[in-house]
Amino acid sequence: MIIINGSYGEGGGQVLRTSLTLSALLGKPVRLENIRARRRNPGLQAQHLTGVRAIAQICDAELAGADLGSLTLIFRPLSPPRAGEYSFDVAEARKGGSAGATSLVFQTMLLPLTLAPGLSCLTIRGGTHVAWSPPFHYLQHVYLPTLARMGLEASVEIEKWGWYPIGGGEMTALIGGRKESDLSGLDLVEQGELKCLWGISATSNLPAHVGQRQKKQAEETLWKHGFDPRIEMVDAPSPGQGTLVFLAAEYENAVAGFSALGERGKPAEKVAEEACREFVAYHQSGACLDQHLADQLILPLALAPGPSAFNTCEITQHLLTNVWVVEQFLDVKFEIEGEEGEKGSVRKRET
Numbered sequence: 001m002i003i004i005n006g007s008y009g010e011g012g013g014q015v016l017r018t019s020l021t022l023s024a025l026l027g028k029p030v031r032l033e034n035i036r037a038r039r040r041n042p043g044l045q046a047q048h049l050t051g052v053r054a055i056a057q058i059c060d061a062e063l064a065g066a067d068l069g070s071l072t073l074i075f076r077p078l079s080p081p082r083a084g085e086y087s088f089d090v091a092e093a094r095k096g097g098s099a100g101a102t103s104l105v106f107q108t109m110l111l112p113l114t115l116a117p118g119l120s121c122l123t124i125r126g127g128t129h130v131a132w133s134p135p136f137h138y139l140q141h142v143y144l145p146t147l148a149r150m151g152l153e154a155s156v157e158i159e160k161w162g163w164y165p166i167g168g169g170e171m172t173a174l175i176g177g178r179k180e181s182d183l184s185g186l187d188l189v190e191q192g193e194l195k196c197l198w199g200i201s202a203t204s205n206l207p208a209h210v211g212q213r214q215k216k217q218a219e220e221t222l223w224k225h226g227f228d229p230r231i232e233m234v235d236a237p238s239p240g241q242g243t244l245v246f247l248a249a250e251y252e253n254a255v256a257g258f259s260a261l262g263e264r265g266k267p268a269e270k271v272a273e274e275a276c277r278e279f280v281a282y283h284q285s286g287a288c289l290d291q292h293l294a295d296q297l298i299l300p301l302a303l304a305p306g307p308s309a310f311n312t313c314e315i316t317q318h319l320l321t322n323v324w325v326v327e328q329f330l331d332v333k334f335e336i337e338g339e340e341g342e343k344g345s346v347r348k349r350e351t
Helices: 013-026 046-058 102-114 136-148 208-224 268-285 291-303 317-329
Strands: 002-005 030-033 062-064 073-076 085-089 120-126 153-160 169-176 194-204 230-235 242-251 255-261 308-312 332-337 344-350
Touching: 002 013, 002 317, 013 030, 013 046, 013 073, 013 102, 013 291, 013 317, 046 062, 046 073, 046 085, 046 102, 046 120, 102 120, 102 136, 102 153, 102 169, 102 291, 136 153, 136 242, 136 255, 136 291, 194 208, 194 268, 208 230, 208 242, 208 268, 242 268, 255 268, 255 291, 291 308, 291 317, 291 332, 291 344, 317 332
Parallel strands: 002 030, 085 120, 194 230
Antiparallel strands: 030 073, 062 073, 120 169, 153 169, 194 242, 242 255, 308 344, 332 344
């Protein structure tokens, strides 16, 4: 049994998700201790528990400690992951519901189902655009298009948007089965010229002027920096209220995404400025990957045969932690150049 200290590095849910994915794929039991020990509310929360139960379902895993707030979990897969039709609702994991992130449940399931023979269809309900997780549009326009270059086949659609605190969103996914040998590494070290900068200013159940102000501020901020963005207003169907500015930057060799969420008391202009500021910093760095995609690619690149390399606008603790977790399970080595918080590069080699 592989034992993973969940308090290592950034000490959050990523340690859990990466460990579960690799345990399911390799058929190796894992014991996770000190789960999310560095978080304000440590232990398994609703979205983590949903991910645990979901991935256990596809590989008939035995579970111990799969309870809300649990700091220790034993996960013992009894069969290889099976493709199929699955449905999960984060709200079922906690009395009173939850806006836990659907994107994080999806990412936990993606690689095991990708490497299972056959087509899989997922329906996941919960928060589609919530803090501390990739928003749905990042999955659709940044994460999955980059994985497609590796040979992964998956697509996502959104039925309803889910915001904090009530959630209630719904996304669906189609995942095509592949063999590990079908995957290939990536060489992402040249950003190339910016081909297109577009975005959305989305609101749910709020006055129209909120979205309009977000759009206007984003456009004016980007114009001042010499960009010509195409930003669309979106009236997002949802049971709750929320706002989002999402920007997608398409370059010759990469795509990057940047987002900011509204909240009570936060001006619409500040929401727009946050997303724009993050994009401008990335663009000026000249790096190929934004900092979020960099850490999210570690696991799929570890599984793809052969070498890979990329540079990123920021080496984050999330990236360093994910590298550590992967290296506990697989005979791969990631060489990192650069300091945490600065631009850097990552190269994968077989050990």
